[in-house]
Amino acid sequence: xxFERFGLGILKGLALTLKHLFRRPITTQYPExxxxxxxxxxxxxxxxxxEKCTGCATCAKSCPQGAIEIVTSISEDNRxxxxxxxxxxxxxxxxxxxxxxxxxEALFLGYDYERSKYRRQDLVGAKEDLLVSDQxxxxxxxxxxxxxxxxxxxxxxxxxxxRK
Amino acid sequence: MTTVETGxxxxxxLASLPPDWPGGYWLHWGVFVIIxxxxxxxxxLIFIWLERRLIGRFQVRLGPNRAGPFGILQxxxxxxxxxxxxxxxxxxxxxxxxxxxxxxAFVPVLLIFAVIPFQGxxxxxxxxxxxxxxxxxxxxxxxxxFMAGWGSNNKYSLIGAMRTIAQVISYEIPMGLAIIGVVxxxxxxxxxxxxxxxxxxxILFQPLGFLIFFIAALAEINRTPFDVxxxxxxxxxxxxxxxxxxxxxxxxxxxYAEVLAISAIVTTLFLGGWRGPVLPPVLWFLxxxxxxxxxxxxxxxxxxxxxxxxxxxxxxxxxxxLALINMFITGLEVILLPEVLPWPIIFLNLAIAAGLVxxxxxxxxxxxxxxEV
Numbered sequence: 317x318x319f320e321r322f323g324l325g326i327l328k329g330l331a332l333t334l335k336h337l338f339r340r341p342i343t344t345q346y347p348e349x350x351x352x353x354x355x356x357x358x359x360x361x362x363x364x365x366x367e368k369c370t371g372c373a374t375c376a377k378s379c380p381q382g383a384i385e386i387v388t389s390i391s392e393d394n395r396x397x398x399x400x401x402x403x404x405x406x407x408x409x410x411x412x413x414x415x416x417x418x419x420x421e422a423l424f425l426g427y428d429y430e431r432s433k434y435r436r437q438d439l440v441g442a443k444e445d446l447l448v449s450d451q452x453x454x455x456x457x458x459x460x461x462x463x464x465x466x467x468x469x470x471x472x473x474x475x476x477x478x479r480k
Numbered sequence: 481m482t483t484v485e486t487g488x489x490x491x492x493x494l495a496s497l498p499p500d501w502p503g504g505y506w507l508h509w510g511v512f513v514i515i516x517x518x519x520x521x522x523x524x525l526i527f528i529w530l531e532r533r534l535i536g537r538f539q540v541r542l543g544p545n546r547a548g549p550f551g552i553l554q555x556x557x558x559x560x561x562x563x564x565x566x567x568x569x570x571x572x573x574x575x576x577x578x579x580x581x582x583x584x585a586f587v588p589v590l591l592i593f594a595v596i597p598f599q600g601x602x603x604x605x606x607x608x609x610x611x612x613x614x615x616x617x618x619x620x621x622x623x624x625x626f627m628a629g630w631g632s633n634n635k636y637s638l639i640g641a642m643r644t645i646a647q648v649i650s651y652e653i654p655m656g657l658a659i660i661g662v663v664x665x666x667x668x669x670x671x672x673x674x675x676x677x678x679x680x681x682x683i684l685f686q687p688l689g690f691l692i693f694f695i696a697a698l699a700e701i702n703r704t705p706f707d708v709x710x711x712x713x714x715x716x717x718x719x720x721x722x723x724x725x726x727x728x729x730x731x732x733x734x735x736y737a738e739v740l741a742i743s744a745i746v747t748t749l750f751l752g753g754w755r756g757p758v759l760p761p762v763l764w765f766l767x768x769x770x771x772x773x774x775x776x777x778x779x780x781x782x783x784x785x786x787x788x789x790x791x792x793x794x795x796x797x798x799x800x801x802l803a804l805i806n807m808f809i810t811g812l813e814v815i816l817l818p819e820v821l822p823w824p825i826i827f828l829n830l831a832i833a834a835g836l837v838x839x840x841x842x843x844x845x846x847x848x849x850x851x852e853v
Contacts, residue, residue, distance in 0.1 A: 333778065333782040336537070336539070
């Protein structure tokens with residue numbers, strides 16, 4: 317005689333849900349809590365290195381949207397000076413072609429995934445907005461040599477670190 | 481106020497009851513109308529918040545936690561939202577019936593609380609037929625639901641209302657029979673006397689009766705697993721599809737007030753009402769009501785909805801015969817074993833309940849689907 321069919325099944329179910337009552341909720345409360353993203357993430361943020369850039373404009377040519385505007389002048393020792401490097405993130409589709417196309421490894425994608433702005437002109441990123449800083453670190457996307465130096469990571473929440 | 485002295489309630493008397501507090505016919509009436517209204521509305525707000533939080537935790541979520549600390553203002557925000565919504569009446573609906581339905585559905589639920597004792601003597605009307613009054617009055621809200629289904633001129637509403645009628649009327653029979661078991665032991669229909677008779681809570685004398693009453697009550701108030709009437713995935717929202725604004729608010733209020741009423745009735749009939757050690761009686765009553773509500777939410781979060789044919793089959797083939805047998809056995813015990821000490825009878829009844837449930841599960845089969853041997 318299987319007692320599952322005489323009410324025991326229901327009791328088992330009730331015991332299971334009661335156990336769930338005392339579990340920690342799996343919800344991530346987004347603005348307060350964030351997932352620690354993988355450092356290989358293809359975030360929608362572009363990082364530009366002033367030292368490595370030669371002003372060749374390969375990135376601008378490879379951009380399917382034409383979102384990169386680059387203006388150069390020639391210096392006295394016959395090198396390009398990048399006077400203007402502007403990316404309109406309103407047009408950018410974050411395809412990463414520019415990162416892959418750059419022959420001097422001057423472009424990287426970052427981790428950030430929060431790009432919403434209140435005004436359209438805020439979406440345009442000038443040279444100064446694209447530099448590496450403490451908040452903006454290059455991810456491993458498109459750069460295998462960067463990727464090998466990064467620690468192994470997953471998308472799981474490290475709650476103790478994240479919770480404020 | 482006399483109780484039949486049997487083995488079940490030997491030594492109980494109403495000597496400990498306070499006098500007719502707070503005194504004076506009209507003053508008593510006015511004070512208790514206000515108390516009941518405040519109690520129902522406040523507890524419904526707490527229930528809505530508690531249910532959403534609890535369901536969230538049962539599903540390993542958090543539940544509402546944005547409005548106020550722990551989301552405690554969420555039901556108030558919901559109420560404001562509902563009140564501010566546009567009040568739409570279907571163009572081809574039956575206007576008068578559509579307008580009257582929420583009132584007809586809600587008022588009987590409020591009326592139930594007139595006879596529920598919050599503590600000894602603290603009730604609006606100490607009717608000597610209290611439980612009969614509850615059974616009679618609670619049936620009226622079905623008419624309101626049917627009026628809503630009819631007046632909406634909407635097929636989903638009508639189907640939802642028809643299902644509700646079939647379900648509620650079917651489950652009233654085992655529910656009434658389960659109540660008769662309690663009445664037999666207590667020897668009175670008055671809720672005050674029934675509570676006063678419970679030196680030992682009747683859930684121990686009537687385990688089968690409690691089970692039948694609880695299941696039937698869940699069906700009666702259309703809670704999961706018997707919520708076919710508003711089965712969101714099949715019927716949009718059942719009988720209140722076309723309702724919005726304050727009229728919908730009244731139906732929403734009715735649902736939770738019914739849950740509160742059922743919790744209070746179960747507390748009074750089976751869990752010893754306001755009686756308990758140490759703490760004040762009102763607090764004991766509230767604790768028991770909230771514990772019952774917790775169990776109802778727990779059941780909701782566990783058991784999936786059953787089909788309409790399963791619901792009807794369960795009422796007529798399973799609960800009704802068991803309720804009849806339970807009534808018969810209780811009657812025999814009251815007549816033949818009045819002087820026996822309570823504990824042998826408690827264990828006898830528990831054994832009978834377990835045996836009958838297993839036996840009837842063997843008999844109980846539903847047409848169609850897979851049948852196991």
